[in-house]
Amino acid sequence: MKRSIPELLQSEQPLVMVTAYDYPGGLHAEAAGVDLILVGDSLGNVVLGYESTAPVTLGDMIHHGKAVRRGAPQTFLVVDMPFGTYHTGVTDAMRKAVRIIQETGADAVKMEGSTPEVLQVVDTLTRNGVPVVGHVGLMPQTATAQGGLRVQGKDDDTARRTLEGALALEAAGAFCVVLEAIPARLAKLITERLRVPTIGIGAGINCDGQVLVTHDLLGIYEGEEKKIARRYAEVGRVSREAIAQYAAEVRRREFPTRENSFVMKDDVLDKLY
Structure with a gap:
């Protein structure tokens, strides 16, 4: 049976999250018994062939989210809000988040960052019944502004901003925060400070859960294995x-x-x- 947010918050075991982008992906993830499935805007890279996640549209996310939900009707489903959909005002962001929930059957949406504008959206959505997963550290949607796809939080300034961002997302109502590509000791500190679960990707072993892109996990792409992932199969070969x-x-x-x-x-x- 699908786990509720209170059950996820009270889990005694690390939470297991994987990405899925289509019906077979959802079917296999649910059969494997994961706790959460993320329909990530990483579909832009691994499914649609874009060089970044920026071109992914709201329509893309809804289309793929529907397919995943058909494959995984009993798993907690999170759908990314793509770039630009929560930066044009609270009312517009609320409208788009509601579309995702209504049209895909998702249980929550995810958005990157902890700017005042994003925090206002998180607060509004959660107060109006739309659960939100936050995301700090490396943020692929705006990676260019962060200096590229590289580890964040290694210096005093970015480490403090990452910690403060995670705390602010919790205060705004996020029930969970993804920590991406940050030092393991910083992730441990953030996890200790937050009351809500952290889910790491490239953030060490001490997070409350882990997420991997299924295409990395399955080795659908051949070549050098990513540092933040582990290849559990060679499906590509x-x-x-x-x-x-x-x-x-x-x-x-x-x-x-x-x-x-x-x-x-x-x-x-x-x-x-």
């Missing part, structure tokens, strides 16, 4: 080899075989000549 074998068998006329073909009676065929 297996997929490529399977398609190559299929192509070779077609070219040698080894596929389809009789077992893959349909038959008809001789007298029916004879009438066509």
Whole structure:
């Protein structure tokens, strides 16, 4: 059964979150027994082929969120609010968040940052019944302004801003905060300071839970393994080899075989000549 927010807040075990972007992804994640599924705007990179998450639209998130929910009807579902959808005023952000919840069946939305504008949106949404997951540290939507996709919080200024941002998100009503690509000791301190759970990605072992991009976890992309992830399978290699074998068998006329073909009676065929 789907876990409620109070149950997630009181979990004695680390929370397990993975990303999913389609029906099979949701189906497999739910069957594996994860606690939360994130329909991340990382779909821009791993599904749509963009160089960043910035081009992802609200329509994209709703489209993919619906598919994931069909595959995972009994798992707590979080959908990212994409870049630009919560920066144009509280009323506009509320309208878009409600669309996500109503059209995808999501249980919560997630947004990056802890600026006063974002905090105002978090406060408004949570007071009006829309659960929010916060996000500090490396923020892919605005990574260019942070100096690129690199570790955050390594110096006095950014470490303090990361800590204060997480605390401010909790105060604004976020029921959970993602900590991305920050030093493990900083993540530990933030986790100790917050009353709500932290979910880490590249933030060490002491967070209250962990999230991974499924494409990294499954090795769908071959090549060098990311430092913040662990590859638990080589689906990309297996997929490529399977398609190559299929192509070779077609070219040698080894596929389809009789077992893959349909038959008809001789007298029916004879009438066509």
